[in-house]
Amino acid sequence: MTVRQKIGVHTTVDGKSVPAGVVFASKGSLTFRYDSEYLENRAAYDIAPALPRMAGSVFHFNGLGPFSDSAPDRWGRRLLNRALKRTRVSEIEYLLGVDDLTRQGALRYVIDGVAQADGSNVPVLTDLPGLLDTADAVSEDRDVSDVALRRLYKATGSLGGARPKACVYDRGCLWMAKFPKPNGDDWDVIGWEGVTLDLARLAGIDVPCFRVLDVQNSGGAHRSVLLTQRFDRFPSSEGPQSMARIPYMSAMTALDLHDGDGGDWLDLAEYARSVGCDLEELWHRAVFGAVIGNCDDHLRNHGFLRDGNGWTLSPAFDINPEPYDPNMEDAHQMALFGDTDVTVDALMRTETLELFAVPRERAIRWCRKLRSILNGIGTLGGARRLDTRSLGIMRSRFEEAINELDAVTK
Secondary structure, eight states, X not given: OOOOEEEEEEEEETTEEEEEEEEEEETTEEEEEEOHHHHHOTTOOOSSTTSOOOTTOOEEEETTGGGGGGSOOHHHHHHHHHHHTOSOOOHHHHHHHSOTTTOSSSOEEXXXXXXXXXXXXXXBGGGHHHHHHHHHHHHTTOOOOHHHHHHHHHHHTTOOSSSOEXXXXXXXXXXXXXXXXXXXXXXXXXXXXXXXXXXXXXXTOXXXXXXXXXXXXXXXXXXXXXXXXXXXXXXXXXXXXXXXBOOEEEHHHHTTOOTTOOEEHHHHHHHHHHTTOOHHHHHHHHHHHHHHTOOOOOGGGOEEEEETTEEEEOOOOOOOOOOOOTTSOOOOSEEBTTBSOOOXXXXXXXXXXXXXXXXXXXXXXXXXXXXXXXXXXXXXXXXTTOOHHHHHHHHHHHHHHHHHHHHHOO
């Protein structure tokens, strides 16, 4: 006999969490239908493009479908597997195992009136050294206590990516802490991400509030930890439990795609246009990613926030440079018209500028501004205390970036 699990799905409407519908989970598949009161609510919205509001409609998905943003990604799954002491965990277990307080976006999952994995607390800034120690132990497959492991998993929630991370509460805000790997990094990846966010902000790109902290682990080593403010929560001095949630969906969900599916700026721009987003800002992000070699620009690394009656681009995040190799093309996760070697030259072509609705003269002015900003990379790197090796590894990347920008602005 097949057992179906009934799960209530709540989301935020007009600042309040309300029932949106019901999921029935069974043997790796989901069935969803909207709540009748939600359908009658004039302020309600489709919680994903794959879930249009229509009376009587029932939606079926293999796996988590449009609810994938609510589940953990690679790092979070690794933690839950360790916590459960199992190598096989079902998709619905991943979904319901995420702590309610740190789950990404506004969707909440309720069984018998109780939000699943409803955490009693979120770590604070002073917990970072202990969280870093636990993350190192997991990364190196060392033994770690069940208490420490579950604490780190609860703090990780549904945050995406493979790099170790956790959520902490500080100064009335929820922050995502991204940790360095204990080994395997050839340069200061965390420090460089801080520099990259500095550059993006100077170029006028919307990025979250962030800090790069020096954290000392139990072994006495000093490590860089990146804190970025969660943009899917409103700040609250009363703690994470009282924070209002902001609906969020990744570009993967917006385009009704799945992990591993290749994305294309063409599709992302067309979706952004359809919901009234700032296309020129999106083009700025594409150019910035191309010049710094941000090749890990997959669909989970772009997103949308609910703003009033529509969707807007989320702040840019997870932007990291890669060393430049003159003998290899940059293979981006996000293609442009099917080509994964996304270059500034391609982004300045007429058909691309028309796609993003960017006048050529304005595009040239912005590229000149970006070129001027990149000239200060050494100063920014020094301010972020990047070591000589880390600066040297990326030197040719930024030299090539300036050359590419010079070529398109003559």
